[in-house]
Amino acid sequence: MTIKMATSNSGLNHAAKAKKDEFYTDYDVIQSEMNYYTDKFENKVVLCNCDDPFESNFAKFFLRNFNYLKLKRLICTSYSGSPVTGTQLSLFDDYNEPVTSQHGYVMDISSVPMSNGRGVTDADVTALLHSKGVVKRLKGDGDFASDECISYLKQSDIVVTNPPFSKFRSFVALLEKYQKDFLIIGNVNAMTYKEIFPLIQSNKVWLGASIHSGDREFRVPDNYPLKAAGYRVDENGIKYIRVKGVRWFTTLDYSQRHEDLILYKRYLPDEYPTYDNYEAIHVSKTADIPMDYEGLMAVPITFMDKYNPEQFEIVGEANHGSDGPLDIFKPVLNGKTKFKRILIKNRKVQHIED
Structure with missing residues (x-):
């Protein structure tokens, strides 16, 4: 209110x-x-x-x-x-x-x-x-x-x-x-x-x-x-x-800020490509974060508008790859550099049976 x-x-x-x-x-x-x-x-x-x-x-x-x-x-x-x-x-x-x-x-x-x-x-x-x-x-x-x-x-x-x-x-x-x-x-x-x-x-x-x-x-x-x-x-x-x-x-x-972001998508390799130079998947929009992926995900910086520290862990960032220990790599996908991203892990991975 x-x-x-x-x-x-x-x-x-x-x-x-x-x-x-x-x-x-x-x-x-x-x-x-x-x-x-x-x-x-x-x-x-x-x-x-x-x-x-x-x-x-x-x-x-x-x-x-x-x-x-x-x-x-x-x-x-x-x-x-x-x-x-x-x-x-x-x-x-x-x-x-x-x-x-x-x-x-x-x-x-x-x-x-x-x-x-x-x-x-x-x-x-x-x-x-x-x-x-x-x-x-x-x-x-x-x-x-x-x-x-x-x-x-x-x-x-x-x-x-x-x-x-x-x-x-x-x-x-x-x-x-x-x-x-x-x-x-x-x-x-x-x-x-x-x-x-x-x-x-x-x-x-x-x-x-x-x-x-x-x-x-x-x-x-x-x-x-x-x-x-x-x-x-x-x-x-x-x-x-x-x-x-x-x-x-x-x-x-x-x-x-402690409310969970509702996730509705599931991980499919064809929809979430891995970066050329680092083992993390590219998530184009915050709304597309897969509910069932356990590894590193690179999300837009506007993800922070929805960030719940109990739901996600911020691991680092993908920016220049050189701005200190938390700038883990430069995001390159299919030979093209992507805009800066935030690297996260899902603390509440949902395992869904087919």
Whole structure:
């Protein structure tokens, strides 16, 4: 059942990102995923460290749902150079100077008052952000890897954000170093990065619940070059692009990932060829995984959308054959190289009598 949390109003529609390879995350995308983890946040400190703490939909979401989720604390940091700082709200920092894109800032709160006593409204959020001492200027530029922001990371329990895709490896490495739970957005191909795949294989990180296929639309800064295959400009001149293969990556468990994938096909050698250079069968689609095969199977990376660790074992990957010990071979079939695959074994092989 979907949990009804605070929804966004027209003024809270898009989260702001400053890096050129970051995109504005839609409020509904955040809420759809968060519906699966509402029991994970009670008395937790949440950090959004790749956002603008006043314009971001991550910040807006957690402000509006602070009391519903029973958060202990919310910390959001921004970095200097953001093209959106000050575009929605006129705020003043702890120096009583206007908030501008020239500085990084932090919003650090432990309570969100409700004027009507029933739920947090846009007016409540605006009033809170205008309260003295809520908006503070950082000493540095607000980069998530800076000592100043790492100090906030150390104080947090769960990191929820959309990091720059180009810095996804280093961002996850930082979270791993400090052993932080996270719920972050990345490209589906990040699963096969040599820095990320060992976490996937060892069941320390997995894909989220709400995005399983297709692409997603993100708002981009006004100066963003529209070179993507799919883009649009709305009636207000706001730019959007469609990004393929977007997924949530997380360390937070949810019940749906423990549901068995229903298998209906049986193994036939003619339908499941063996690779030229390795003893594993090629499975073209996740839905075609044979129920009765005991050996190694090379499946699409999108198999991870259906992965149940009790049903399947991830043995390794077939990518370049050289990205570390888990990259077992380069997938070559009938002399042609196939797209990267994940190597699995079925833990619940079904032996069917003819």
